[in-house]
Amino acid sequence: MDELANLEYESLLNEIKDLIHQKQFQVLRQINSETINLYWEIGEEIFKQQKEKSWGKSIVNILSKELQKEFPGAKGYSSANLWRMRNFYLSYRNSEKLAPLVREISWSNNIVIMEKCKDDLQREFYIQMTKRYGRIKRILTNFIEAQTYEKHIDT
Secondary structure (H helix, E strand, C coil): CCHHHHHHHHHHHHHHHHHHHHHHHHHHHHHHHHHHHHHHHHHHHHHHHHHHHCCCCHHHHHHHHHHHHHCCCCCCCCHHHHHHHHHHHHHHCCCCCHHHHHHHCCHHHHHHHHHHCCCHHHHHHHHHHHHHHCCCHHHHHHHHHCCHHHHHHHC
16 A cells, blocks of 8 residues: 555544544433433322322332332432432423433433532533533532532632
């Protein structure tokens, strides 16, 4: 292969690699979004059923055990996580602005924001920060604990 052909091949190879990486990232984003949608719907259903049928807390424990039996090896169906799904739905159901944004970040980051931030403006700040600067839970937790939001609004 002469030098020109080699350069053209390298260019083609790099274009294909970039395309593969882009598509892989798009697929991961779609999977994340659908997972968040699923958790939203599960949380909504738990809330509605508890409200309509006056079911107590024990129904979540029973539901968790049945889901874990049906989907062995699948993570995310513990009692604690089912409660998080319910709280997630309740936290964002009335927010036209935040409800779509929460689908753009990971479940673990959503949990950190939901549990550590008390108002919608603070939650929006950290959701946007997570989207812009990275999706690592530990870093997000450090920003929240350092009160980055409070420092930002004071400037």
